[in-house]
Amino acid sequence: MTDIPVRVRPEIAALPPYRQGRQAGADAFKLSSNENPFDPLPSVVERLRARVDVNRYPDAAATRLREALAARYGVAVDGVHVGAGSVSIIAQLLAAVSGPGDEVVYAWRSFEAYPGLALVAGARPVQVPLTADARHDLAAMAAAITDRTRAVIVCSPNNPTGPIVTQAEFDAFLDDVPDDVLVVLDEAYAEFVTDPHAVNGIRLIGTGRDNVLFLRTFSKAFGLAGLRIGYAIGHPRVLDAARSTAIPLSVTAQAEEAALASLDAEAELRERVAVIAERRDRLVVGLRERGWRVPAAQGNFVWLPAGDETAAVAAAFEEGGLIVRPFAGEGVRVSVGEEESVEKVLRIAASVVESLPQGHSGRGLA
Template sequence: MSEEPVLPRIRPEIAALPAYRQGRQASPDAFKLSSNENPFDPLPGVVEAIRSATGINRYPDATASRLRERLAARYGVSADDVHVGAGSVSLLAQLLLATAGPGDEVVYAWRSFEAYPSLVAVAGATSVQVPLTADARHDLPAMAAAVTDRTRLVIVCSPNNPTGPTVSHDEFAAFVDAVPRDVLIVLDEAYAEFVTDPTSVEGDRVRVLIARPNIVVLRTFSKAYGLAGLRVGYAIGHTRVLDAARSTAIPLAVTAAGEEAALASLDAESELLHRVKVIAARRDGLVERLRATGWDVPDAQGNFVWLPAGDRALEVAAVFEQAGLVVRPFAGDGVRISVGEEESIDRVVEVAAAVAP
């Protein structure tokens, strides 16, 4: 007789899912370039704001109302048109649960953010993955053509993680016109602050210029603002759409420390965005040097670069790791390298040259 315990029944599609795999941690003498984190330490004022959130024996404000009001004033919308969550990925999960279920479809480009397939599966819906173009960009006409009567949500990731290019404002406007108005379009802009291409879509202007209630824009404090460890993201959209997302949210997910840090980050925005400019300039220089080694690096508009290594992705990543550079491989596709400390750049270029195609 088997001694294996009898386990609860698990949904087959969930049992088949791999767990989300974050970028590998690095040893003290290595550079961690695998998670698109901000390499700068938090500003002293932000650290002090976190320390001020001492009432941890009390629950936080469930709606993060002060932060919502601050963001609403910033973007010229009502506080009800802003929803704050534990990172933008949690907000996407809520929107998926609110709109899609068994028998429904969710359209997105691929390869894109690694969590998309899992989030769709957890909602019970079906992924429709539309291949990127040859230059690693969203194929928006093909994505619009993939929308059917079963489509409930479309995700547009700009800049695209992990490949780097953005969607242009004109491309996005045409795409919105091609998608039925009862299909939700989520513009995932986790890396928007790093964008320097003036033709790129800007989510904070989208709803004003297009005025469509079926568009929700996602932003985060994790990347440009350096609050990845505190998990604060936000959505801008129509109140009724965001109310549906709020109904699916895990209560009290945004901590008081997270809200305080986000507010302090907005107060220190000019200094933080100066750091963003430094990272963007570092990125552009890295792209130029990597291309000089023979790599066909796509346009990079986030805080990372993409090496299209194809079937060599795991092999290439292993060589980087041996050199003390922890990067993020995507088997069969390529290697994503976060733009980290200035001291890491020469080593990245040296290894990339050694494994160039």
């Protein structure tokens, strides 16, 4: 771009900024950002109110939380890294392992931040198309790895389409990945998974796969999206590289306190997660009954493959008081929100599916 007053890398000048899901007015349901619809637990709010020392810097290492997570997973404290959301840890990792001329491989469509994070690190994004049923094509991803590949990202359940990668598929995939290529298993929605065959990062612990790590977040199931805190479990030396590229003091004391309080209240939070998962499953059944071809959903969202009609479908939801997340030319992601929103989603979805042309990819699983 010629109107930038300073010298900016051309690929950054051409890179659109991250666009979050639209905010909703007081009379609409916000189903655009995969947030937890429940208010924070009173016990978590109480702990937050006690942390008013905002005039002091936080513990840069988030030591108490790392110790708690290390005990939870049976790993050394250095095998835990905490960041301002799991996405910030991906940025740190890519900055640590890649640079100009390198490549980062991931499925597409997947989390929309991946391409930008690779470009910012100086690497070339390598996008591998999903299968026809909106799943990772791990064989194709393995085939896309070259001598220039420095990292591979696997998102399970996949955001925004919903399906999981199975443990068997992931294990076989790792056999095809060189030992010096970083594999990031992004499990931001792991707590919502009910499929027993799904990959689980916990099973990686102690397997000797030192190039593989998994990410979790407190934003989704634990309902702390506004505080920005997530973590990685992996080999200490790999995580040291991420720690070296992290922005210092980016995890606030309040976020750490809320995460610790959430771990203490995990049983209560898991009950809420079960409610959301049941609500999600009802949405999938209802949408399919109304004519939508909905992929298997294992996160806290469902995917409507609207294709060229995406903008019109999203507009219909907005007119009905539901703010959803459109991906131009591909589809609409609908987060699982309040119980009162479920029937509205189904009603509007039923009205718009009839406008899709015969043979449209969004129709057919009814």
